[in-house]
Amino acid sequence: MLLNKLTQQFGHPTQSLIGWLVKRFLEKKNWVLEANAAKLAQIQPNNTVLEVGFGPGLGLQEALRYLTDSNGKLYGLDYSEYMYKTATKRLQEQIASGKVQLILGSVEDIPLPDSSVDRVFHCNCYYFWPDLKQCSAELHRVMKSEGLMVATINLDSIKKNVSKGLLQGKTWQPELYMDALQATGFKDVHIKDMEHRNFNSAMMLDKLTQQFGRPTLSLTGWVIKKYLERKNKILEENAVNLAWIQSNGVVLELGFGPGLGLQEAVHHLTDSKGKLYGLD
Numbered sequence: 001m002l003l004n005k006l007t008q009q010f011g012h013p014t015q016s017l018i019g020w021l022v023k024r025f026l027e028k029k030n031w032v033l034e035a036n037a038a039k040l041a042q043i044q045p046n047n048t049v050l051e052v053g054f055g056p057g058l059g060l061q062e063a064l065r066y067l068t069d070s071n072g073k074l075y076g077l078d079y080s081e082y083m084y085k086t087a088t089k090r091l092q093e094q095i096a097s098g099k100v101q102l103i104l105g106s107v108e109d110i111p112l113p114d115s116s117v118d119r120v121f122h123c124n125c126y127y128f129w130p131d132l133k134q135c136s137a138e139l140h141r142v143m144k145s146e147g148l149m150v151a152t153i154n155l156d157s158i159k160k161n162v163s164k165g166l167l168q169g170k171t172w173q174p175e176l177y178m179d180a181l182q183a184t185g186f187k188d189v190h191i192k193d194m195e196h197r198n199f200n201s202a203m204m205l206d207k208l209t210q211q212f213g214r215p216t217l218s219l220t221g222w223v224i225k226k227y228l229e230r231k232n233k234i235l236e237e238n239a240v241n242l243a244w245i246q247s248n249g250v251v252l253e254l255g256f257g258p259g260l261g262l263q264e265a266v267h268h269l270t271d272s273k274g275k276l277y278g279l280d
Contacts, residue, residue, distance in 0.1 A: 033152040034059035037121040038066070041150045045069035047118040050142065051076050052107055053125030057087030063121070064094060075117070076102045077110060107135040112142045120149040127172035132180035140185045149186070151177070215257075228257045236261035240268065247271040253278050 038059055043049055043066035051059050054076035063074055074094075078084055084104045094100040103111060107129055120139055129135040139149065153174065171177075174191055181189045215221040240261055245251055248271035253261050256278035265276055 033123040033154060035062045037123050037150050037152040038062040040152070041119045041121045041148060043067060043119050044072075046071040048073045048116060049075065049119045049121075050110075050112070050117045052078075052120065052122040052139070053128075054078050054087055054102070055080075055083050055123075057083075057090040059121065059123060060087060060091055060100065064091075064099070067099070072099070074100045075112065076100065077105060077107065078102070079104065079106050107138060110138050110142050114141055115144045117142045118144055118147050120147065121151070123152045124154065126151060126177050129171070132171060132177055133183060136177075136180040136186065137184040140181075225258050229260065232257065233260050237264050240264040245269065246274075248273040250275045251277065254280075256280050 034055075035058070038051075039062070041049070041063075043063055045067060046069035047067065049063050049067065049072075051063060051074070054060050055078065057076070060074060060076050066072075067074055076087060078087070081104060084102055088095060088102055091100050091102075095102065105111060108131065120143060126132065126135070143149065155174070178189050178191065215224045237260075241264075243251070243265075245265060245268040247269060249269065251265050251269065251274075253265065253276075256262050257280065259278070262276060262278050268274075269276055
């Protein structure tokens with residue numbers, strides 16, 4: 001019974017203890033596949049993009065990095081109410097602005113117009129669909145003729161889940177999905193085998209690069225903050241000393257980071273008219 005419950009939750013997480021565990025699993029294990037799907041989809045700044053099976057919203061966040069144009073639009077489709085609520089909370093600002101629209105529904109009946117989407121991506125979900133051909137046909141309907149779709153899976157992990165009984169039937173086999181896509185009008189359908197370890201390394205490096213430029217409230221962001229506090233202290237202090245700050249000066253530091261340079265500058269602003277601004 002527990003195995004059956006777990007299998008159901010992987011395909012359709014609900015607001016429950018097992019559903020919460022599945023959500024945490026997806027957040028930990030799927031983000032590399034989600035990020036690579038968004039990257040491989042070659043999303044352009046003004047594209048209309050659809051993610052199918054968005055789960056907790058990690059792939060949606062990645063896609064937003066590329067949709068920098070005001071005309072860029074992102075849709076997410078998932079049939080789990082729990083995942084819908086989770087992703088809505090994660091992306092509430094972008095949803096409020098109209099940049100993102102989340103849809104609670106099935107791939108069998110996507111509530112979008114014909115030929116309206118430039119890019120589609122999804123991760124580890126097609127084998128949960130009730131009818132591969134029907135869902136493939138619906139995806140083909142909403143995509144523009146020059147559109148591109150990318151699906152990423154961790155095949156080794158899937159095979160392990162099959163051996164444990166967590167996945168039933170044969171719909172997990174990529175060849176069956178490829179057949180369904182080709183039968184419903186998709187062209188140039190192919191599989192690209194990529195080493196999962198290289199996936200992880202590349203995405204970790206990409207995440208680290210992002211964090212150096214714009215640290216966020218996260219584990220990687222905290223590591224960057226500690227690094228800046230340790231390595232940038234001398235540079236910050238020297239920048240302040242070389243700026244010849246006068247006691248009554250008005251000073252601006254750009255990219256103040258954890259605030260070491262601001263602390264140093266304050267020592268020079270001893271007059272009551274002295275003012276210090278920081279921009280980051």
